[in-house]
Amino acid sequence: MTERGGGQVAEDAGRHQTPARTGGRPAAGAPPADSPPPPVSGEPARRPDPDPAKRRRNRSVPVGEWAFAVVGLPLALLGGLYALAVLYAGALLSLTVLGLPFVAAALRGARGFGALHRRLVGRLLGEHVEEPAGLPRPVGLVARGRIALTDPVAWRTLLYLVLRLPLGVLGFAAAVALPLGCGWLIGFPLWVRLLQPGPQPAAWLQAASVVLGLVLLSAVPGAVRVLSGANRRLARLLLGPARAQQRVRELETARATLLADNTDQLRRLERDLHDGTQARLVALAITLSLTEDALAPATGPDLGRLRTLVDRARGQTDDTITELRRLTRGIHPVALDGGLGEALPGLTTTSPVPVTVRLELRERPDQAVERAVYFCAAELLTNVAKHSGARSAELTASAADGRVRLMVRDDGRGGAALGVGTGLTGLAERLAAVDGVLQVDSPSGGPTVVTAELPARL
Numbered sequence: 278m279t280e281r282g283g284g285q286v287a288e289d290a291g292r293h294q295t296p297a298r299t300g301g302r303p304a305a306g307a308p309p310a311d312s313p314p315p316p317v318s319g320e321p322a323r324r325p326d327p328d329p330a331k332r333r334r335n336r337s338v339p340v341g342e343w344a345f346a347v348v349g350l351p352l353a354l355l356g357g358l359y360a361l362a363v364l365y366a367g368a369l370l371s372l373t374v375l376g377l378p379f380v381a382a383a384l385r386g387a388r389g390f391g392a393l394h395r396r397l398v399g400r401l402l403g404e405h406v407e408e409p410a411g412l413p414r415p416v417g418l419v420a421r422g423r424i425a426l427t428d429p430v431a432w433r434t435l436l437y438l439v440l441r442l443p444l445g446v447l448g449f450a451a452a453v454a455l456p457l458g459c460g461w462l463i464g465f466p467l468w469v470r471l472l473q474p475g476p477q478p479a480a481w482l483q484a485a486s487v488v489l490g491l492v493l494l495s496a497v498p499g500a501v502r503v504l505s506g507a508n509r510r511l512a513r514l515l516l517g518p519a520r521a522q523q524r525v526r527e528l529e530t531a532r533a534t535l536l537a538d539n540t541d542q543l544r545r546l547e548r549d550l551h552d553g554t555q556a557r558l559v560a561l562a563i564t565l566s567l568t569e570d571a572l573a574p575a576t577g578p579d580l581g582r583l584r585t586l587v588d589r590a591r592g593q594t595d596d597t598i599t600e601l602r603r604l605t606r607g608i609h610p611v612a613l614d615g616g617l618g619e620a621l622p623g624l625t626t627t628s629p630v631p632v633t634v635r636l637e638l639r640e641r642p643d644q645a646v647e648r649a650v651y652f653c654a655a656e657l658l659t660n661v662a663k664h665s666g667a668r669s670a671e672l673t674a675s676a677a678d679g680r681v682r683l684m685v686r687d688d689g690r691g692g693a694a695l696g697v698g699t700g701l702t703g704l705a706e707r708l709a710a711v712d713g714v715l716q717v718d719s720p721s722g723g724p725t726v727v728t729a730e731l732p733a734r735l
Contacts, residue, residue, distance in 0.1 A: 360442075394437070412428060444504060448505075564590045632669075633672070658672070683728070684729075695717055
């Protein structure tokens with residue numbers, strides 16, 4: 278492992294950095310006057326304690342989860358009985374001519390149950406489950422029946438309906454039956470006195486009933502939350518697109534993103550070459566033509582004018598070379614010729630925020646992956662300098678066992694999130710083009726940790 282420090286910062290630049298309006302991190306306002314001072318460089322940032330209201334929200338159960346536990350029971354019973362009936366009748370009819378048509382039609386119906394449960398989970402539990410692709414419509418009943426019988430989405434939906442049945446019963450019991458039972462236990466001494474005028478049970482039994490009722494009642498929110506989480510995971514696992522379909526969609530999206538990005542880069546390069554470099558070369562040609570004219574008068578060359586034109590041509594040549602270097606820098610950074618071990622520390626030397634670099638590169642990834650990691654690190658360090666208000670940052674990169682992991686951490690104000698602004702969202706889309714994943718952990722008040730993970734080989 279190598280460890281290097283990079284980038285020296287003037288305190289005024291760190292304190293008065295103005296957040297940009299766009300980018301991967303949303304611009305945040307100045308901290309309130311009574312907020313604690315930011316941590317000094319090198320000191321780990323302290324995460325603020327959650328307020329009591331937030332802790333109460335964490336212990337409570339959203340209304341949608343209660344409603345799902347109650348409303349979901351009839352749908353769970355209906356869907357579970359449908360799935361069991363399809364499997365049972367399909368097994369009985371499999372030896373007859375009606376077996377396959379019956380199963381094919383029932384599988385199409387299972388898709389309808391899946392759509393209903395997806396809407397219910399999304400509306401009440403807040404879990405968005407992507408809708409699977411529709412079935413193709415080939416010509417002929419036999420072809421359509423074959424498509425329906427081999428539909429993985431329908432078979433996974435049948436499995437969901439079977440597993441949803443016990444979860445629905447347990448959810449209703451936790452949300453309705455258990456609170457009612459707790460109420461009966463808590464009120465047991467009162468019910469005994471009202472319904473049994475004779476000898477009363479022992480006092481310790483009545484007290485134990487009240488205590489047991491209170492204990493079970495306190496466990497009701499937790500049970501509802503656990504079952505709601507199980508329903509979310511089950512819907513996410515079985516009601517979404519099949520893995521093969523999801524992979525095809527991811528590859529299509531990544532390909533479209535990559536093509537759009539390359540097209541934009543080519544158009545930008547063409548525009549810069551036309552408007553910048555070409556204009557400089559035309560000006561250089563005119564200067565050389567004037568130089569030729571200055572060499573050929575009948576009275577002899579005008580040395581003063583000739584010297585001026587040569588100086589101008591030299592300056593135009595230098596400007597053209599600089600412009601060409603700027604244009605080619607974004608195509609393939611020269612720093613990557615030596616790998617990420619040489620390129621990443623070079624990024625920190627121009628950062629206005631001090632950056633500590635930690636590298637553990639046991640293998641060299643593909644060139645496309647190296648470019649993605651390099652530009653990802655450059656974008657994240659730019660965000661730290663522009664938007665975070667951080668005093669120090671840390672860049673960690675590792676490559677081992679076929680995976681590349683990049684992590685950028687800063688002690689800034691936090692508040693970064695995917696989908697807020699364009700920088701991080703665009704970065705996540707570009708990483709997806711090489712099967713990469715971007716994760717952001719940035720609570721309000723910091724610290725912010727952005728992690729990119731990619732395969733080392735494509």
